[in-house]
Amino acid sequence: QVHLVESGGGLVQAGDSLRLSCTFTGEDFSKNAMGWFRRPPGKMREFVAGISSRGGQSTRYAGSVKGRFTISRDSSQNTMYLQMNSLKPEDTGVYYCAAQPTPWATRVYDNYDYWGQGTQVTVSS
Helix, strand or coil, X not given: CCEEEXXXXXXXXXXXXXXXXXXXXXXXXXXXXXXXXXXXXXXXXXXXXXXXXXXXXCEEECCCCECCEEEEXXXXXXXXXXXXXXXXXXXXXXXXXXXXXXXXXXXXHHHCCEECCCEEEEEEC
């Protein structure tokens, strides 16, 4: 049974940085593509970033975060990261990590089998 735990959220000011972590336990981390999603206040859950399985050579980003956020993974730690720079108030939301036992990360949350409980990110103006 896969278990995902996010950490690193918090309250920051616009322009600041945060790094989110997602720890994966229960199965073979390297066989899972991983993704970050977020749910802004009053809105639907949306894709943020995804990374392929194994070495994570393939990444993809939502247009709203491209150039500011970087997704990565460390197989030695069974952990995925999301480095968020130049944060904006519109980045506020609950951030979730997700895993799917496939090579490629997709943008569709229904494709992910496993989810963390979420971590709150709040960016003040």
